[in-house]
């Protein structure tokens with residue numbers, strides 16, 4: 001692919017102190033095609049390695065003028081899980097400010113529209129809410145715009161979805177999901193940055209409303225357990241009724257809905273072979289497999 005870009009162009013990155021935006025900053029810095037402006041609500045608090053670190057708060061749209069001033073491109077991710085976040089309001093403010101600032105290429109980290117895919121059967125607001133922002137980005141009329149799709153992070157296996165002690169004494173998972181069904185698109189989330197950096201560098205191939213998912217592995221939960229156990233773990237997984245799971249912790253109802261959707265339609269909701277292939281081409285390589293990530297990030301503890 002030809003690279004018709006210059007280091008004079010500036011990319012402003014929302015979420016630069018987080019997992020997605022942090023990966024974007026690192027990939028852009030490594031690519032050396034663009035100047036990078038990392039955006040955060042607390043520029044004094046975070047150490048981010050970027051050409052510039054500037055304040056931006058999506059809940060205070062007046063901060064976005066300076067944050068996007070002079071930017072060629074903007075990467076936007078919103079954080080559904082932060083209390084009080086209104087993703088639609090935040091994204092609308094960001095799109096408007098980017099248009100006012102003359103931004104040429106806008107990249108939005110979206111997710112599939114579960115409501116549309118499942119015909120209203122599953123209610124997964126952290127997916128559908130993002131999908132409903134896509135038309136706002138599309139209709140804003142940027143010279144270029146791109147949608148990137150984050151998979152289920154491998155990192156969740158050491159975070160929100162870390163293995164738990166089970167009733168039989170084993171360590172593992174009890175989930176409202178048939179573990180034999182291959183339905184989970186996963187990936188090392190910082191590698192989303194390679195797709196984003198590639199899209200900014202190649203707008204002719206990736207800046208016309210393309211959907212570019214990051215997928216390092218497509219697995220069932222049994223396969224996740226097999227991959228980890230081949231590295232020396234002894235994890236277990238079993239299916240439990242959705243009702244039982246939903247009573248386990250606050251927010252479990254939403255998680256159960258999400259798993260129900262995965263099982264019925266897969267994480268990405270459709271056959272995404274072509275989109276994944278295009279994303280890998282734009283990123284310039286294959287993303288990491290779960291086994292590679294796990295060897296480093298889920299080491300087997302000495303007995």
Ligand SMILES: NC(=O)c1ccc[n+]([C@@H]2O[C@H](COP(=O)([O-])OP(=O)(O)OC[C@H]3O[C@@H](n4cnc5c(N)ncnc54)[C@H](OP(=O)(O)O)[C@@H]3O)[C@@H](O)[C@H]2O)c1
Nearest residue numbers: 015017018019020040041057058059078079080150152153
């Ligand atoms: N976990 C998964 O498997 C998964 C899968 C797909 C999609 N997602 C989505 O990923 C999103 C979270 O992204 P992440 O994992 O990169 O989050 P993260 O690591 O928790 O970081 C959140 C970032 O958002 C920034 N932020 C939050 N509120 C802001 C505001 N009002 N104005 C400006 N910046 C703000 C924070 O910046 P400062 O604090 O520095 O201001 C921080 O950089 C969620 O919406 C979730 O639905 C997650």
